[in-house]
Amino acid sequence: MEKKLKQNFITDNFLLHNKYAEELYHEYAAKQPIIDYHCHLSPAQIAKDHIFENLTQAWIQGDHYKWRAMRAAGVNERYITGSADDREKFQGWAATVPYTLRNPLYHWTHLELKRYFDIDLLLNNDTAHEIYQETSVKLKSGAYSCQNLIQDMNVEVVCTTEDPTDTLEHHQQLAKSGYEVHINTSFRPDKALLISHEGYNSYLDVLGEISGMEITSYKTLCDALAKRIAYFHENGCRLSDHGLNYIPFVEASTHELESIFTKSRKEENLTRDEVDKYQTALLLFLGEQYHAKGWVQQFHLGALRNNNSRKFRELGPDTGWDSIGDYPQAYTLSRYLDALDTDDNLAKTILYNLNPADNEMLAAMIGNFNDGSIKGKMQFGSGWWFLDQKDGITKQLNALSNMGLLSCFIGMLTDSRSFLSYPRHEYFRRVLCNILGEEMQKGELPEEMDLIGKMVVDICYQNAKEYFKFNAIHK
Template sequence: MTEFLGPDFLLDTPAAQRMYHDVVADLPIVDYHNHLPPAEIAQDHHWDNLGQLWLAHDHYKWRVMRWAGIPEDLCTGPATDRQKFDAFARAMPALVMNPVHHWSHLELWRFFGLDGTVLSPDTADRVWDVANAALPGPDFGARGLLRQMKVRFVGTTDDPLDDLAHHRAMQGDPDLVVAPSFRPDAAFKVEDEGFAPWIARLAELTGIRIDGFAPLLQALIQRLDVFVDHGCRAADHGIERLEAGPEWSEDQLTAALNRRLAGEAPTPDEAAAIRSALFVGLGRAYAERGIVMQLHLAPLRNNRQRLLDRVGRDAGADGMNDFAIAQPLNALLDRLDRTDQLPDMVLYSVNPAHNAVLATTAGNFQDGSRPGKVQVGTAWWFNDQLDGMERQMTDLAQMGLISTFLGMLTDSRSFLSFTRHEYFRRLLCRMLGRQVQDGLLPNDRAALDRLVHDICWGNAARRFLPADRI
């Protein structure tokens, strides 16, 4: 019987044990998409207690706490940090087989040395005391936590209007690259009430009079260039509705945009045409600048109005959508590829039913210019657990090439979440070890070592880190 989260957790073959312990366990981390606050990294933020560090921004934990019957006051409400922590400890025994159960214990054990301690009401006092005693130390500020996990690259998620002051302060750090990622979602939300005010702020920031489609694209690209000057290596698009809208002329786009900015509600065709034109225009700009374009597809957000009113966005009431993506996704990528201006891309979907669609779409647009130009991104959000990651990697391997895979990322707001890279690495080694054991892969140590090294570190490092930092 394998020990819970013990040294050989998930490593059920000799090949898996060797690959993990000898090759990937101590590799650095490139976390090329997350939601860590840049200010907290720049200022080496320290937390007063484990409740603040662990629960303040983690909608994964809030969601399962509610499911376990914990009232909102003890999740996001006015209760004290200790009361919220105790509530989470009460919920923990109910979380078995949910990934939060594994993640939480990996975080306690790897960061705080609480190996073997299973969180429950009986152990809550000890966990609280041990963690809180460690938090004032230099290894438990924001930068110390990253250092503990050997994180070399952090790709934050940033609005084009952000001033990037904290990124600027961190440029030149010899140990850690913190790069902004360009997230222009607000420019695509043509129907939203906040669209016109956001465009007005963009115009003020750039000094460009946005009175048509071309000036809008010009202003966005001006901000993109500021991001590039601050080390940006990726853009990120959160896509809640995917359309390949009509391909309109610039005059048609300008007329539709100006009507919207004047307060008229756009028609579905107008909104889709503007979004599609922005997608293509920005995609070409990314290709020209060597920026990786990430597409996060199919979330259905803010489904519970009462929670949105009380807590706000990202509170744990988002789910997966089930709209069809194959036709519009292929059409949009083709519009960029027609003129050989398709950037490097990473495709994610929150819906596991899309795995095969993403893999076959990525295969459609490989052009031989580099390995894995169009990537299937790691299992995202609700798929970020053992079964989901295994399904995603199996589909990628069988319909594409897992050897070019960029591997794991956290997509998290938590500084403790980097143990998920360990979780992923162990699972990858288990999958490959079983293939070796079953005679489906040759037991070629050099080839296997190179494969796991590249997936866990090398591929992402070559894509996102400066050459002299690899």
């Protein structure tokens, strides 16, 4: 039987291994507000100030990180996405947690229990009931509403992610509400690019309806997207986001693009070359639009999705069957960025990588298009998805340091659907400070706390504040 052991590792100096790291974190990093410039929180839940009934609803529902771990530990699907009640599902997660030692979930789980609920017990079978009861009581109180869960973590800006067909009604409601945290959005037009996917024509019909026009050609598709970009801009949006396997680059004439569009509308099969031509043209059009609006464009590259076809048929997308892909990235990415830059249409750009084998390539790639016009114009984004843990964060920071300027980096984001994920920023900041502190101790960096501390403040907050200029939008 497991014991009710107290946490003995989430201490004040968790992940901080010397005095320099401790000072950098406590005196410089920890005090900084959070700018969470990319996440998947529900704007409806924020606007309604939703209150969760229990920890399963707040913490486990929709979290495919936890679901994958539970499956690996032999937990039946009934206790993951199935018919079990919330208490049973929590018990399934609690039974899994001791098996997650050395997985980042072990750190995140106990960090979140401590930061949000002041719980020092290690989560396991024996503590599950007590923790479930205590957290459920707290969550059902107004003090743990969605808005308070964000605000209590010293969050200044949250940027959610919406499709072009979204009305943004919840963002509009929040803008008028007086809520102290600025809730922004980003424009995610992936569905408009997925011309070979089932349901594409239905999506275009919805996009046309909300745009007030019939989409009958490639040109009218571009017109509709331009109208939605203008609408998002009017509602404070200053970012776009794309989740792609890779950025294609195959040029095509206007006639070819219209022919490809017509084939798609007739639901005829398209070749890989036709899909790449269509997506190349649309990405170039969108990139030009983003630049014209002064937006930041983001590209999340390299996920291999829906690998388990049986489970995908049963449960659908985003249920834990995705992994790291090994797509060729460098050549077509370079051509895409260069095509925009050639006409001075390249917006501020963040590139996120899912395959660590491509870290140095992307860190070097951004240097090709930093033209001196904007500090840190091109960004190698923080460790994403499978890489947002200590090892992945360290590798990303090292690659960026070796190939570019770490001091210009805009730092961490949650990329999460969970309102309990803000300690991820703390986790990142501790890893960053420990890397710098260890190098100070080794004599590889000067023992100049103000110098190194300023860089820490910049990475944790100031660079993002300057890069996105959310304050100016809010005013």
